[in-house]
Amino acid sequence: MPAGFHGETAEWPQHRHVYTSPVRLDENAHTHPHACSLVTAPPCLDSSCWSFRRFLQRIESRDGLLTHTMKTERVPLVGLIFLVTFPFGAGIKQTVPRVKFSHKELLQAGSISLLVGPADGLHSQSLLLDEERARLLLGARDHIYLLDLDNLAKAPRKIHWPASRERVETCNQAGKNANLECANFVRVLHNYNRTHVYACGTGAFHPTCAFIEITGHREDEVFQLLLNTVESGRSRCPFDPLQPFTSVLSDKYLYAGTSSNFLGKDTAFTRSLGPPPDQHYIRTDISEDYWINDAKFIYAHPIADTFNPDDDKIYFFFREVSWEGNDKSIVSRVARVCKNDMGGLRSLTNKWTTFLKARLVCSIPGPDGVDTHFDELQDIFLLPTRDDKNPRVYAVFTTSSSIFRGSAVCIYSMADIRAAFNGPYAHKEGPDHRWVEYEGRIPYPRPGTCPSKTYDPRIKTTKEFPDEVVSFIRFHPLMHRSVHPLTGRPVFTHVRVDYTLTHIVVDKVLADDGHYEVMFLGTDVGSVLKVVSITQETTEEVILEELQVFQVPSPILSLEISSKKQHLYVGSREGLTQVSLSRCHLYGQACAECCLARDPYCAWDGHSCSRYIPASKRRARRQDIKHGDPAMQCWDTEDIIGRGQIEEKVLYGIQNNSTFLECNPKSQQAQIRWYIQRSGSEHREEVRLGDRVVHTDRGLLIRSLHASDVGVYTCVAQEHTHFTRTLLRVTLQLIAHGKLDRKPKLSEDSGFEAQPGPESRLRYKDYLRIMSSSFRSLEDYCDSLWLDKRQSKVRGKGLGMGKWKHIHEMKKSRNRRHHKARKEHKGQKE
Numbered sequence: 001m002p003a004g005f006h007g008e009t010a011e012w013p014q015h016r017h018v019y020t021s022p023v024r025l026d027e028n029a030h031t032h033p034h035a036c037s038l039v040t041a042p043p044c045l046d047s048s049c050w051s052f053r054r055f056l057q058r059i060e061s062r063d064g065l066l067t068h069t070m071k072t073e074r075v076p077l078v079g080l081i082f083l084v085t086f087p088f089g090a091g092i093k094q095t096v097p098r099v100k101f102s103h104k105e106l107l108q109a110g111s112i113s114l115l116v117g118p119a120d121g122l123h124s125q126s127l128l129l130d131e132e133r134a135r136l137l138l139g140a141r142d143h144i145y146l147l148d149l150d151n152l153a154k155a156p157r158k159i160h161w162p163a164s165r166e167r168v169e170t171c172n173q174a175g176k177n178a179n180l181e182c183a184n185f186v187r188v189l190h191n192y193n194r195t196h197v198y199a200c201g202t203g204a205f206h207p208t209c210a211f212i213e214i215t216g217h218r219e220d221e222v223f224q225l226l227l228n229t230v231e232s233g234r235s236r237c238p239f240d241p242l243q244p245f246t247s248v249l250s251d252k253y254l255y256a257g258t259s260s261n262f263l264g265k266d267t268a269f270t271r272s273l274g275p276p277p278d279q280h281y282i283r284t285d286i287s288e289d290y291w292i293n294d295a296k297f298i299y300a301h302p303i304a305d306t307f308n309p310d311d312d313k314i315y316f317f318f319r320e321v322s323w324e325g326n327d328k329s330i331v332s333r334v335a336r337v338c339k340n341d342m343g344g345l346r347s348l349t350n351k352w353t354t355f356l357k358a359r360l361v362c363s364i365p366g367p368d369g370v371d372t373h374f375d376e377l378q379d380i381f382l383l384p385t386r387d388d389k390n391p392r393v394y395a396v397f398t399t400s401s402s403i404f405r406g407s408a409v410c411i412y413s414m415a416d417i418r419a420a421f422n423g424p425y426a427h428k429e430g431p432d433h434r435w436v437e438y439e440g441r442i443p444y445p446r447p448g449t450c451p452s453k454t455y456d457p458r459i460k461t462t463k464e465f466p467d468e469v470v471s472f473i474r475f476h477p478l479m480h481r482s483v484h485p486l487t488g489r490p491v492f493t494h495v496r497v498d499y500t501l502t503h504i505v506v507d508k509v510l511a512d513d514g515h516y517e518v519m520f521l522g523t524d525v526g527s528v529l530k531v532v533s534i535t536q537e538t539t540e541e542v543i544l545e546e547l548q549v550f551q552v553p554s555p556i557l558s559l560e561i562s563s564k565k566q567h568l569y570v571g572s573r574e575g576l577t578q579v580s581l582s583r584c585h586l587y588g589q590a591c592a593e594c595c596l597a598r599d600p601y602c603a604w605d606g607h608s609c610s611r612y613i614p615a616s617k618r619r620a621r622r623q624d625i626k627h628g629d630p631a632m633q634c635w636d637t638e639d640i641i642g643r644g645q646i647e648e649k650v651l652y653g654i655q656n657n658s659t660f661l662e663c664n665p666k667s668q669q670a671q672i673r674w675y676i677q678r679s680g681s682e683h684r685e686e687v688r689l690g691d692r693v694v695h696t697d698r699g700l701l702i703r704s705l706h707a708s709d710v711g712v713y714t715c716v717a718q719e720h721t722h723f724t725r726t727l728l729r730v731t732l733q734l735i736a737h738g739k740l741d742r743k744p745k746l747s748e749d750s751g752f753e754a755q756p757g758p759e760s761r762l763r764y765k766d767y768l769r770i771m772s773s774s775f776r777s778l779e780d781y782c783d784s785l786w787l788d789k790r791q792s793k794v795r796g797k798g799l800g801m802g803k804w805k806h807i808h809e810m811k812k813s814r815n816r817r818h819h820k821a822r823k824e825h826k827g828q829k830e
Contacts, residue, residue, distance in 0.1 A: 095541050095542065095543050096543065096668050096669065097529065097543040097544070097545060097546035097668060098542075098543065098544060098545070098596075098597065098598075098667050098668060098669050099544075099545055099546070099586075099587070099597075099666060099667060099668065100545070100546045100548075100668065101545060101546070101547050101548065101583070101586065102548050103548045103549065103550060103551045105586075106547060106548070106549075106579075106583075109583055109585070109586055111579065111580045111583045111586075112547075112549060112577055112578065112579050112580070113152070113577070113578050114575055114576070114577050115138075115147060115152060115156070115569075115575070115576045115577065115578055116138060116140070116145055116147075116156060116575045116576040117574075117575040118573075118574050118575050123140055123141045123185055123241065123557065123573050124138055124139075124140055124557055124558055124571025124572060124573075124575060124576045125139050125140060125141075125185050125186060125187050125241065125557055125558065125571070126138070126139035126186060126187050126188065126189045126558060127139070127189070127558045127559075127560045127569055127571060127576075128189035128190065128191065128197065129560045129562060129569065130191065131562055131564045131565070134148065134149040134150045134565075135147065135148060135149060135214075136149055136560075136569060137189050137197065138156075138571065138576055139185075139186030139187060139188070139189050139199065139201070140185075140186060141183050141184070141185055141186075142160060142161060142162040142163070142183050142184050143158050143159065143160060143161065143186070144158065144159045144161060144186055144189075144199060144212065144225075145157070145158045145576075146158070146214070146223050148218060149562070149565055151218075152578070157221075157223045159212065159223065159224065159225050161184055161186065161199075161201060161210075161225055162183065162184055163182070163183055163184040163201075163202075163203045163204035163206070163208075164203075164204075167203055167204040167205070167206045168182050168183070168204045170204070170205075170206075171204040171205045171206075174205070174262075176204075176205060180241070180242070181202075181204075181205065181240065181241060181242075182204045182205070183202075183204060183241075184201040184202060184203050184204060184208070185201055185202045185241035186199055186200070186201040187200060187201065187202060187237055187238065187241065187245060188200035188201075188209065188233070188236065188237050188247055188256075190247070190248070190249035190254070191249070192211065192249065192252065195213060195214060195215045196211050196212065196213055196214070197211070197212040197214060198211060198212075198249060198254065198273070199211070199212050199225075200233040200236050200237035201233070201237065202237060202238060202239060202240070202241045203233065205239045205240070205262055206239075207232065207233030207234055207236065207237040207238065207239060208230060208231070208232065208233050208237075209230070209231055209232070209233040209236055209237065210225055210226060210227070210229045210230040210231070211225075211226045211229040212224070212225055212226070213226055234260060235256065235258065235260045235268070235270045235272060235283070236254055236256050236258070236270075236272055236273075237256070237258065238258045238259060238264075239259065239261070239262055239264065240259075240264055243258070243259065243264055243296075244296040244297060244298060245257065245258045245297055246258075246297040246298055246299050246300045246316065246317075246318075247300065248300040248301055248302065248314070249273075250302040250314065250339065251339070252273065252274055252275045253271055253272070253273055253274045253339075254271070254272050254273040254274075255269070255270070255271050255300055255314050255316070256269070256270055256272070256297075256300075257269045257270075257295065257297030257300060257316055257318060258270075258297060265294070266286050267292055267293075267294060267295040267296075267297070267320075268283045268284045268286055268292060269283065269284050269292065269297070269300075269316060269318075269335070269337070269352075269355075270282065270283040270284075271283075271337075271341075280342055280343070280350075281350060282337075282341060282342070282343055282350060282351065282352055283350070283351060283352070284351065284352055284355055285348065285351045285352075285474065288474070288475075289323075290428070290477065290478065291355065291477050292318070292320060292357075293320050293321050293322070293323075294320060294321045295318045295319065295320040295333075296318060296319050296320070296377075297316065297317075297318045298317045298318055298319070298377050298378065298379060298380055299316065299317045299379070299380035300314060300315070300316035300317070301314070301315055301316075301382055302314050302315075302339065303315050303388075303389065303391070303414065304388060304389050305389065305418065306389075306454055308452050308453065308454050310340055310450055310451070310452030310453065310454070311338075311450050311452050311454055312338075312339045312340075312450075313336045313337060313338055313339060313354075313450070314336065314337050314339060315334060315335070315336045315417070316334075316335055316336070317332070317333065317334050317335075317360070317377060317380045317395070318332075318333055318335070318377070319331065319332045319333065319375070319376055319377045320333060324432075324434050324435065325432035325433060325434055326432070329375070329400075330375050330376055330400045331359055331375060332359065332360040332362070332375060332376065332377035332395075332397065333357045333358065333359060333360060333377075334357065334358055334360050334412075334417055334420075334483060335355065335356065335357035335358075336354075336355075336356060336357075336421065336448075337352045337354050337355050338354040338449075338450035338451075338462070339450075340450060340451065340452075340461075340462075341353055341354045341450070341462050342461050342462050342463055343462060343463070344462065344463065344465065344470045345463040345464075345465075346467065346470075347467065347470045347471060347474065348470050348473075348474060353462045353465060353469075353470055353473055354447075354448055354449070354450060354462065354473070355448075355473065355477055356421055356447075356448040356473075356477055356478075356479060357477055357478055357479070358417070358420040358421060358478070358479040358481065358482060358483055359479075359482040359483065360377065360395065360410075360412070360482070360483050361373070361482045361483065361484050361485070362374045362395065362397040362408055362410035362485060362490055363489070364408075364489050364490065364493065365488070365489060372404075373399070374397035374398060374399055374406065374407070374408040374410075374490070375397065375399065375400045376397060376398045376399070376400050377395060377396070377397055378396040378397060378398055378407075378500075378501065378502050378503070379395070379396045379501075379502060379503045379504050380393065380394065380395050380396075380504075381393075381394040381504045381505055381506050382394075383506045383508065383517065389414065390413065390414045390415065391414065392411055392412075392413065392517075393411065393412040393413070393414065393417070394409060394410075394411055394504055394506050394519070395409065395410050395411075395412065395504075396408075396409055396501050396502070396503070396504045396521065397409075397410065397490075398500045398501065404495070405495070405496075405497075405500065406493060406494060406495030406496070406500075407493070407494045407495075407500050407501035408490035408492065408493045408494070409490055409491055409492040409493075409501070409504065409519060409521070409531075409533075410485040410489075410490050410491065411485055411486045411487065411491055412483055412484075412485060412486060413486055416483055416484065416486070417483050419481075420479050420481045420482065420483045421448060421479060423479060423480065423481040424437050424438060424439075424479070424480040424481065425437075425438040425442070425447075425476045425478070425479060425480060426438060426476065426478045426479060426480040427475065427476050435478060435480075436480075437480040438476060438480070442472070443466065443468040443469045443472050444466075444469075445459065445465070445469065447469055447472045447473040447476065448473065451464065451465070487535075487539060489539075491533040491539060491541070492519065492521075492531055492533055492541045493541070494529075498525070499523045499524050499525040499527070500523065500524050501521045501522070501523055501529075502522050502523060502524050502555065502556060503521065503522030503556055503558070503559040504519060504520070504521050504522070504559070505519075505520050505559055505560065505561035505568070506518065506519050506520070506561075507520070507561055507563055507581060508563075509600040509601060510600075510614045511600040511603075511612060511623055511625050512603065512612070512621060512623040512625075513623070513625060513626060516532050516534075516600040516625060517532070517533070518530065518531070518532050518544075518581075518600060518601075519531040519532070519533070520559070520561065520568055520581075522556035522559045522570065523555075523556060524555040524556070525553045525554075525555065526548065526549055526550045526552075526553040526554045526555065526556060526572055526574070527546055527547060527548050527549065527553075528546075528547045528549055528556070528559075528568065528570065528579065529543055529545070529546055529547075530543070530544040530545040530546075530547070530599075531543050531544065532544060532598070532600065532625070534625065534626055536626060542598055542628075544597065544598065544599050545583075545599075547579065549570050549572075549577050549579055550570075550572055550574045550575075550577065551574070552574055554572040554573045554574045555572060555573070556570055556571070556572050557571050557572050557573070558570070558571035559571070561581075566580065566581045566582070567579065567580060567581065568580075568581065581601060582599065582601035582602060582611060584597075584599065584601065584602035584603075584608075584609045584610050584611055585608065585609060585610070587599070587602065587609045588609065588666065589608070589609075590634070590725075591604040591609075591622055591630065591633065591634035591635070592630035592634045592723045593609065593630075593666075593723075593725075594609035594622070595622060595623065595624045595628060595629070595630040595633045595634055596628050596630055596667065596719050596720060596723060597609070597628075598624070598625050598628040599625075600612070600623075600625050602623075603621045603622055603623045604621070604622040604623075604633070604634065605621060622634060628720055629720055630720065630723045631720075631723075646726050646727070646728065646729050647727070647728050647729070648728075648729045648730075648731070649728070649729070649730045649731070650730075650731045650733065651730050651731065651732050651733070652732075652733050652734075652735055653702070653705040653709075653732060653733070653734060653735065654705065654734075654735045654737075655705055655706070655707070655734055655735065655736050655737050656704050656705060656706075656737070657704070657705055658701065658702065658703055658704070658705070659701075659702045659705045659709075659732070660699055660700070660701050660702075661674075661699050661700040661701075661702075661713055661715070661728075661730050661732070662698055662699040663698075663699045663700070663715035663727055663728045664698055664699070665717040665727060667717065667719055669719060670717040670718060670719045671717070671718045671719070672695070672715060672716070672717055672718075673686060673715075673716045673718060674686070674687040674695065674700050674713060674714070674715060674716075675687065675713070675714045675716065676709075676711045676712065676713050676714075677711050677712045677714070678708075678710070678711040679710055679711055681711075684712075684714065687700065687713070691703070692704055693709075699715075700713070700715075705734065707734055707736075709732065709734070710732055710733060710734045711731075711732060712729060712730070712731050712732075713728075713729070713730045713731075713732055714726060714728070714729050714730075715727045715728040715729075715730075
């Protein structure tokens with residue numbers, strides 16, 4: 001047994017696959033509470049470890065988290081240790097974007113344009129898109145911008161709305177960041193009516209709200225802040241510009257979820273504003289932490305439950321800290337309140353009497369019921385349907401684990417959400433105060449219902465609720481049943497990447513074979529993923545594109561979509577950018593490439609890959625979103641690019657040195673194969689890979705070049721088993737050691753003459769001339785190049801002299817004195 005390892009030989013007769021990961025252990029390694037040694041360690045210390053053991057005994061193979069696989073009936077297990085974190089991501093199939101477009105490529109293709117840049121004001125915090133009036137309002141740092149979507153060449157109008165100097169100084173004295181926090185970051189923008197917008201800003205940790213007037217025609221349009229309407233924005237706008245927050249304005253009432261103090265504590269969901277004299281300020285009860293505890297609010301929206309307007313509710317989504325006994329965790333919630341809630345009469349005065357909440361679950365089912373949970377809700381998007389009462393709820397989640405980083409998208413139905421609220425209530429019971437199902441008597445009318453004729457025409461307001469109903473809702477705000485995704489699991493997962501998903505918008509697109517819901521996902525590094533989830537027998541996740549929206553990567557702070565304009569509007573600290581929903585022409589110049597893209601926005605029209613228009617009369621529109629199989633749609637699946645269009649190169653390699661043949665396919669999902677046609681042969685064969693010849697993500701690496709490697713190399717990309725395309729043809733020639741060792745004299749008729757001037761791009765071209773001339777040694781070329789550079793410095797104007805001229809003069813003087821002294825010394829000696 002190797003030194004430093006502990007263990008013994010063990011038999012595993014039932015299974016042929018054993019997964020091992022030898023780890024150097026100390027004497028007390030087996031006492032770690034989160035590790036299971038399958039050989040000599042004592043029994044597992046928790047249920048997760050036992051579950052992992054049973055899981056390991058059944059598993060055949062997994063990709064991702066295991067490092068070694070050994071196939072044997074009798075295996076010596078030496079110092080084995082397994083972390084119980086293995087189930088994280090075990091059942092997740094990771095996909096990669098088919099194509100990636102850099103900011104430069106998108107700019108050159110005209111697919112993006114910067115609407116408001118960093119010089120105009122950083123931190124694009126909030127966006128208000130008005131497609132009916134073709135305008136976009138942007139809330140930024142100390143400014144509000146108004147953009148005309150029909151004329152983006154027109155400079156945006158802006159309102160300067162800074163925080164007062166006293167507020168900024170107070171903010172700085174409190175230790176806040178002067179650039180990132182101590183300013184007025186506009187975070188609330190809502191249409192109040194056709195002529196006014198309600199806006200709020202952080203005001204250097206002193207929230208402030210006011211009305212903005214937008215009237216008149218576009219030529220003489222009024223766009224101004226009404227100073228006489230400025231008021232405190234406490235409980236309407238967050239103090240901190242970076243704190244998650246949500247608000248919605250409905251029937252002139254502002255519903256907001258935020259903190260109500262400087263420290264960011266006392267989070268609550270409130271209702272304020274309202275038409276006078278019917279202004280009723282209502283909030284959640286902050287005296288009970290099981291109502292809302294340290295919440296991060298994400299989204300809020302009014303949704304009708306029935307055809308009776310009195311049953312309309314505000315649904316809002318958030319994540320919060322939950323305590324189960326002594327166990328602390330982060331959970332995601334969906335909650336609702338009635339729009340006509342007026343608070344209680346004797347209890348819960350000026351507080352919600354219809355507040356209920358339920359847990360949102362987004363997880364991947366695992367073995368033995370051990371699921372991989374994505375607990376932290378990041379964003380919500382409601383996709384409208386034909387029924388306004390039943391939009392589809394798209395939600396972005398991330399993990400709260402410190403050892404497994406990932407994101408997921410789950411879809412929920414309003415029917416399932418309402419079923420949870422109509423189900424059993426939960427209450428705390430037992431010595432450790434855990435939430436369990438409430439099995440007692442439920443008062444009438446059912447707690448959480450709105451006062452309306454739908455349920456009881458005798459009750460016209462929440463102040464008429466019986467005391468037992470108000471008391472019940474106060475101590476039972478949580479529903480026992482959780483809300484699970486429509487498909488039972490996420491429609492999209494993204495793990496083992498250096499970023500997380502933070503925002504989502506969805507567009508419903510009509511393609512040739514039906515409707516598709518295309519997701520645009522913003523990240524914390526400034527990129528946008530374009531994703532479609534295709535459901536057949538199973539759900540397939542397809543990442544169509546990854547777009548680098550900003551030149552300088554910066555977390556996305558706001559994201560809006562205009563289906564009418566076919567654009568995304570992406571905000572970050574770097575400004576506001578407009579992004580086209582599609583860029584079909586960048587996929588390629590062949591029908592097969594267009595079909596392989598699987599983009600519902602695009603189709604082959606017989607000449608190019610272009611935008612798919614359902615009403616088009618063209619019959620030659622070719623698409624295959626479900627399968628992406630060009631063989632079913634196109635004839636050009638067998639190496640459609642002619643010889644003259646293939647990139648060809650000549651590459652010289654030095655014997656026994658490393659040589660790299662670069663080949664980058666446009667599609668990241670393509671498989672690259674290398675073929676070689678050796679000198680004197682008419683046939684090509686596939687390159688044999690090994691320790692000396694290695695296939696990398698960017699090309700072919702030959703670690704030590706041999707004479708047998710000389711030939712014509714062809715880089716071929718293959719996708720979907722049918723479509724192949726030759727990307728590159730490289731003629732590799734060998735420079736033997738003998739040519740490098742010999743040092744012939746410089747021939748006057750060599751045909752090569754060192755050119756004066758600095759080192760230029762022509763060096764490689766000159767190098768090729770050497771190979772075809774009498775220069776048989778690279779050393780001759782290097783000597784010539786060195787001499788060339790030396791002469792150019794001497795001939796250059798001021799090169800080597802200039803400001804250092806006095807140094808050269810001093811050096812010459814010292815040389816003369818030294819030479820004279822040596823001469824005198826020599827004369828004395830004689």
